[in-house]
Amino acid sequence: MKMSLNNPPRLSPEERARRRHQAEQCHQAEEAGCFGLIGGWAYSRKLRRDLSAEEASHQDEPFLCRVCYSDAVLRKCIEKRHHYAHHARLSPAVSDGETVLHQGCLDEILQALKLRFPAGNWAKNRPIPAKPDKNLGAVVPDISGRLGGPNDPPLVIEAQVSSLSIAAIIKRSAEYTKRRIPILWIVPLKEDLGEAPFRPRLYERYLHTMYHGRVYYWQPGFGTQLLAVHYGVAERHIPLSEWYDKEVEEERSAGGYDKPYKVIKRPVTVPKLDLVSQFYRLNRDEFRPWNERKTVPSLAIWKDKLADWWDKSEDEAFRRRFKEDNLPQERRKAPRPTADWTHYHF
Numbered sequence: 605m606k607m608s609l610n611n612p613p614r615l616s617p618e619e620r621a622r623r624r625h626q627a628e629q630c631h632q633a634e635e636a637g638c639f640g641l642i643g644g645w646a647y648s649r650k651l652r653r654d655l656s657a658e659e660a661s662h663q664d665e666p667f668l669c670r671v672c673y674s675d676a677v678l679r680k681c682i683e684k685r686h687h688y689a690h691h692a693r694l695s696p697a698v699s700d701g702e703t704v705l706h707q708g709c710l711d712e713i714l715q716a717l718k719l720r721f722p723a724g725n726w727a728k729n730r731p732i733p734a735k736p737d738k739n740l741g742a743v744v745p746d747i748s749g750r751l752g753g754p755n756d757p758p759l760v761i762e763a764q765v766s767s768l769s770i771a772a773i774i775k776r777s778a779e780y781t782k783r784r785i786p787i788l789w790i791v792p793l794k795e796d797l798g799e800a801p802f803r804p805r806l807y808e809r810y811l812h813t814m815y816h817g818r819v820y821y822w823q824p825g826f827g828t829q830l831l832a833v834h835y836g837v838a839e840r841h842i843p844l845s846e847w848y849d850k851e852v853e854e855e856r857s858a859g860g861y862d863k864p865y866k867v868i869k870r871p872v873t874v875p876k877l878d879l880v881s882q883f884y885r886l887n888r889d890e891f892r893p894w895n896e897r898k899t900v901p902s903l904a905i906w907k908d909k910l911a912d913w914w915d916k917s918e919d920e921a922f923r924r925r926f927k928e929d930n931l932p933q934e935r936r937k938a939p940r941p942t943a944d945w946t947h948y949h950f
């Protein structure tokens with residue numbers, strides 16, 4: 605039967621609420637990078653078994669997502685369905701409401717570039733008009749100018765704050781590429797990123813892929829320097845535990861090993877880099893990251909000249925480990941608790 609767009613099926617209020625909840629859960633899962641909590645199940649470390657969000661209470665804490673091994677929090681909602689959410693440290697990135705911090709970042713970089721290249725015509729929020737005959741849209745780069753005089757190469761810098769969607773990042777980057785201007789995306793921070801593992805947001809993961817495994821963070825006082833961060837593998841230690849299994853009437857044991865987190869990463873850094881002398885223009889081909897749904901189009905990017913500074917074998921092992929639960933498949937089916945999961949003792 606063909607569905608008519610003019611006559612959408614009428615939904616009951618319950619069905620509408622259910623679909624809204626599902627869409628919200630999908631959105632949150634995409635942001636977290638893990639679809640393991642969508643079905644409304646998590647593992648209670650206290651009770652040593654899976655619990656649905658309906659039957660669970662805060663007394664059963666702590667909870668764990670069984671797909672990515674990160675901590676989960678139970679959200680008991682009056683208006684909405686009970687559910688679980690991923691709980692992990694985020695990077696202290698400037699958010700879209702923090703205009704003063706965002707503008708302060710742009711002003712500091714702008715001043716530093718003006719000092720270095722007085723003839724570079726550096727400006728903040730200077731519009732580049734559309735050229736419809738050449739299929740070029742209008743853009744307003746955060747910072748734009750030339751690395752020298754009028755005949756030297758141009759550069760645009762965009763400071764990502766969280767309101768910008770992946771689609772907007774792609775669209776803007778592609779627009780500059782059409783104009784043959786390389787783009788440098790940076791993420792302004794409010795404070796030190798620190799060395800502890802954290803959960804990169806969706807846009808951070810996307811930039812990580814776009815720049816071949818690094819994200820450029822900036823902090824007040826950095827001027828034209830950037831902290832390049834690779835998202836290395838972080839592991840959770842599963843302690844050894846032994847228990848008596850009543851069903852099979854025997855002693856069992858599990859744990860005593862490390863499991864890689866799926867969505868929590870360890871920052872692997874190098875000494876700060878200068879965005880002028882230690883970067884170059886790189887034209888990269890379109891490709892689709894192994895763990896993301898959205899293709900990265902062919903782009904002209906402004907990338908550091910360093911050879912990859914992290915342990916690549918670790919990354920390979922991680923990819924092999926998580927290959928089977930590629931995101932597009934996860935989204936279709938809500939995961940059910942598996943038998944062997946109940947025997948993991950955390």
Ligand SMILES: [Zn+2]
Pocket residue numbers: 638639640641669670671672673674690
């Ligand atoms: Zn998870």
